[in-house]
Amino acid sequence: MSTAANTAATGAPLLELRDIGKDFGSVIALDGISTTVRAGQVTCVLGDNGAGKSTLIKVLSGVHRPTRGELLLDGAPVRFSAPREALDAGIATVYQDLAMIPLMAIWRNFFLGSEPTTGWGPFRRFDSATAKDVTRRELAAMGIDVRDVDQPVGTLSGGERQSVAIARAVHFGARVLILDEPTSALGVKQAGVVLRYIAQARDQGLGVVFITHNPHHAHPVGDRFLLLNRGRSLGDFAKGEVSREELTTMMAGGDELTQLAEELGREPRS
Amino acid sequence: MSTAANTAATGAPLLELRDIGKDFGSVIALDGISTTVRAGQVTCVLGDNGAGKSTLIKVLSGVHRPTRGELLLDGAPVRFSAPREALDAGIATVYQDLAMIPLMAIWRNFFLGSEPTTGWGPFRRFDSATAKDVTRRELAAMGIDVRDVDQPVGTLSGGERQSVAIARAVHFGARVLILDEPTSALGVKQAGVVLRYIAQARDQGLGVVFITHNPHHAHPVGDRFLLLNRGRSLGDFAKGEVSREELTTMMAGGDELTQLAEELGREPRS
Amino acid sequence: MGRPARADERVAAVGLWRRLLVKPELGSLIGAVVILAFFSAQSQVFRSLSGIANWLDVASTLGIMAVAVALLMIGGHFDLSAGVLTGTTALTVGIVAVRFGQNIWVAIAVAGVLALAIGALNGWLVTRTGLPSFIITLATFLMLQGLNLGLTKLFTGTVQVRGIAEAPGYHSAELVLASTFSVFGQQFRIAVVWWLLATAVATYVLLRTRFGNWVFATGGDEVASRNVGVPAARTTITLFMTTAAAAWLVGSITAVRLTSVQANTGTGQELIYIVAAVIGGCLLTGGFGSAIGAALGALVFGMTQQGIVYLRWDADWFYFFLGAMLLLAVLSNRAVRRYAEAARR
Amino acid sequence: MGRPARADERVAAVGLWRRLLVKPELGSLIGAVVILAFFSAQSQVFRSLSGIANWLDVASTLGIMAVAVALLMIGGHFDLSAGVLTGTTALTVGIVAVRFGQNIWVAIAVAGVLALAIGALNGWLVTRTGLPSFIITLATFLMLQGLNLGLTKLFTGTVQVRGIAEAPGYHSAELVLASTFSVFGQQFRIAVVWWLLATAVATYVLLRTRFGNWVFATGGDEVASRNVGVPAARTTITLFMTTAAAAWLVGSITAVRLTSVQANTGTGQELIYIVAAVIGGCLLTGGFGSAIGAALGALVFGMTQQGIVYLRWDADWFYFFLGAMLLLAVLSNRAVRRYAEAARR
Amino acid sequence: GESETTAAAPSGGGGGAADGDLQFAVVTHGSAGDAFWDVVQKGALKAGDDLGVGVDYQSDGDPQRQSQLIEAAVNEDVDGIVVSMANPDALEDSLAAARTAGIPVVTINSGADRSVEFGAIGHVGQDETIAGQGAGQRLAAEGRKNVLCVVHEAGNIGLEQRCDGASQGLGTDVRLLQVDINDLQGAQSTITSQLQADPSIDAVLTLNSAVAPIAASAASDAGSTAEIATFDLNGDVIAAIQAGTVSFAVDQQQYEQGYLPIVMLKLYAENLNTVGGGRAVLTGPGIVDAENVDTIADLASAGTR
Ligand SMILES: Nc1ncnc2c1ncn2[C@@H]1O[C@H](COP(=O)(O)OP(=O)(O)OP(=O)(O)O)[C@@H](O)[C@H]1O
């Protein structure tokens, strides 16, 4: 394990995982995972498909309760029994499946679970004007120009939908921001915006957990790299310890990929 | 429009689009799109989120009927009224939402709609032994090692699920293979495998339509690049006409991205 | 790019009329108008004020329940016990008032507590066990049906409770729940007011409050909404209690109005509530629908039921006509939506 | 990596017993065993051969319908007209055989054609209009209910068709549909054989044929399955016709066995079929379930209904006990599944 | 269009009636397809035909619905209403509205004791309880002690009254059994199991003509020797009485409960005649058994007895 890249970390980490494990019936999805999420740092979780990355972040965000091990928030052990509790602790998450309600309007999805209200007593109502306004602004800031925030999310394109989920998490993330493959369906420009968001959040002192398969995305922003393989940890590296090429090789599970480009480029015709 | 990169193209293209347009009620998702898909070529469709890429491939695969324009198969006009007809014409598709049934086993999903049978007359039954076998083999070839092909697809990780959809399309694709962001959720290694598949299919004389946001994926395999923006075509380029950098700039909608890496890398602490 | 573009080149111009037609409520409004036109054209009594009062009366109690059931369905659940629960509350009002000689308001309060408890139990069982609400509420339906009969016979020795009109406080209760009011010289039942009130409140809650947002979300995708912090279990339990509260209102109206209650009151009505909600555009799979639509669905049902009587069609064929009218209403609703779909956003 | 690894380090060892318990059928088998044990322990007649023959008889016709309804539910649809359709077919058999003096086999064939036509109509309307099957089949349910009564009165002047036993060919029909066979000296109804047969065929079709695959897919996600080339509309229509065919079988059995048929035969039974299917593990949202489970669900219902009578519990409380037993069955089913969930794959 | 609330005397030209013909409405609490009420309906329609008046028959078992149907008839300004009163309190308002509108009412079947109070011009038929007593007395006379009363519709007041009456006539409580009229096969099994579980049952009283033959089969299935008796007649019951598998049937002659009120209303409309002098016109109960069954066999098969 590395000791670098915690210059900003004073005292206890925001989140700490100790020997976390998660089973689904007979399926062992995670086993013996330990890492820390510190304020002002981006922790990248890397790994092959099915390595257990999403399962890990669902443990962090209160969706799954770990079968084994301990989760510490600000140094004190916690057990989130619902995502609500994690949210209340300032942990906002972009799930890989986005957690959106297809039939509901964009602005309703944006504020779902954290609706702003206006008025008082029995006349306290959902402040829809504000909600629509904020939604439109936040999406525009991401470079997403939706036709109408009243449009049901189900009719959005894959990338538009993902952008809404990210904008929501960024808007509500208070202390920890967790992003599960946030850029997978995004265009080059939108992906750039998301990377900038991550850097911004980090600079504001949030702890960020970032999952991606793209080494070109992971390397520039990551401070620590947690490597998973088949549910187990292969190690936890600081940025200084790895180059982008090493990272790519590690993300590919150690296989050699350098020849791929040539191989693909080979002229098939003639 | 370009005239290059059709060395292998003898006679009529496999698929030709003439001035295709698609509306959803008042939403104009596509307008005036023309391009060709030739045997032995990879046509990349590029564009921002919400540009209409998925809508375009759904027109090709028979899910949507175009509101305007004409679709030609081997030079003859066709109107697919159901995806079944496109499939029967040898067009296999990986949809962005994957078109999988979460509650069904992997092998049942794999062969859904094209079940192999054994026995005869009233005793003709689904040949499950073959189906399981083929499924396991095809997934292993993609580097996906599922625990059990009887597992419901709903419990697979995002990337595993995508791999199943790709393996299925590759297995059944006869003349045209359409892939809508097939590598978005895939690890580096699996993405490499998919790119190799695309190259293989091309070499076998299939026409391939490939959608991606990753210029590192698009550039090595693409022969033609169709650029969409807000539902309209920005042009149709042959490989020789653009470099990877130009492609990246084009995919980002013309915005300047070079400084992004630096910006992100800036040390926030101290 | 990037700024909210009001005049977006990707959006074709669409007339207001078509945009209106596509709303779920207006779809069912078309169904209602078709049925209204059909019967009005053929029966002069049907379209007279007294005829209107008559079919509005039929629609009103049905409508109160349909609105509550619609909320529950939008939230992704069924309540098969809703019908028989109207009987349970009506019988409770009767038994407490007559057998135990209590003031009728006390009896109504007792019935309310009981109804809310049953609703909470339904909701708790559904959220706790994760079993489909269909099967849980079917079990409570059967149990309540048995209880209604068993307890009524235990307390009264017969299958009906009578004499509610003699209970203390009856007159004030009658005023609130079972009186009539005059419009253009025609007496309308006060239940119509309750129905409109229930529709208005439900619509407000659905569209303008946080809770309404949660209802849509829980019904649309329970896991996703829990993941973003919606208290799905609480929402579900509240919805079951809302249905129970509506059953309590309808049961109290029945008890006060009829002054005697049969043990099998309400049995079998639960399906009609669901039908009204579905005519009104609610999805059976949850996450979509409207309270106004459900109220209009109840209206379609009420008009059809009485319209057939006014046309003096053969009673043997009553159900045939009822089915045919229902089909007519939903098909015309759908045809209009198809036409308007060009305006779908 | 890469090769199918049989001994995967990511899979914990799980006993066969737990793995078996998790199948939907075995879940409902537990429910059935609990109910069986409960009543057998308390009533000696219940567990005697004649008792068994008695409750198997109740379960059998219910079971035939439940199995067909389960297929339809797995395919993502409801058929509320299934119950009254058993009446329609039974009445048709009676009217054709008695009023038109045809051979009973001819009458049964006519009823079959009619039933399949109604099933196809249901399916066609559902696939064609895209309206929920709940509302479409509710309309056909009401219409058939009206037709049954109207036509019966038209043809017979009363509300029943009688004298089927005098129709030519009755004896062979009775042999096939309404005879008994002896096991250990106890007479069992032949409907039990039909029930087992229907369950076996449905299970085979579901799990071993292409069509079965399409049923699961259509119910699981209709759009996705259409996108990969499943003929979803054809599958749906076939399923509605299957339910109609089952109703035809049950209606013919009823007509031949009772030899006189009431106009309201079967009304209200549709819910019980759905209940049996749900007890058997079918999801109301489609895409999941089993035919064996539905057959076991019918068994649970049949045993409960008769068991209560054998225990001589107060008839007034019959429905209360029925509901409580139902809850007991599904809760014990669920408890077992929770325990076995460790084996979930 | 609106009901004319002033018309105190009967007038031939009500809003719903065409060209001066009389138009009457019959509103009962029977459910659609019920065998008993079907005969009432036939009687009423036949009377309409015979007398040349219009008769519209409607029914609903739910008292609130029944009152709404009465209100619909009042709105149509018919010339007379025939009402069955299983639940008189619930109909009080609607019948008051009829009286205010000057529409004469005849009550039938149950509710004889409240008929005058509600201003009806007459009552035809009698309480189900009295019919039940007749059956109970007959069973008692035959020495039956342990009687099973088969209720085919849970909570139906008329059926409960029949069973209550039977208890009174018998002098001891009958045992109730619930079955579903729409599932006669299931009903047969249920009766069988009850007879298996309690061999001491020596008589089965069914409340619907369709259930009687079922009960007879159930008795033979269970090997029980219990006597089968029933309310109401149909062809099957006649055949069963002839064959001896059913011992007797209580016949309320409900055809008259449909027919007579129309006659009474017509007489009242044309001549202000009333029948019964403020007392109920009794239509039964009659007992049909092996001795008199042959004389009415054909009539019952035609559905008028
Ligand atoms: N509910 C579940 N039941 C059974 N197995 C599950 C469940 N959820 C996840 N798994 C299994 O656990 C493993 C890890 O899944 P997870 O989604 O965490 O992978 P991942 O690292 O996020 O992969 P990807 O990069 O493809 O998204 C997978 O093999 C998956 O099949």
Ligand SMILES: Nc1ncnc2c1ncn2[C@@H]1O[C@H](COP(=O)(O)OP(=O)(O)OP(=O)(O)O)[C@@H](O)[C@H]1O
């Ligand atoms: N059924 C529909 N109803 C209304 N609008 C739709 C519908 N389907 C797609 N759209 C709109 O059409 C536009 C194009 O969508 P499409 O899915 O083709 O984009 P895309 O290019 O695939 O984007 P991405 O890269 O994000 O997947 C989007 O703005 C979307 O909101």
Ligand SMILES: [Mg+2]
């Ligand atoms: Mg993942």
Ligand SMILES: [Mg+2]
């Ligand atoms: Mg797309």
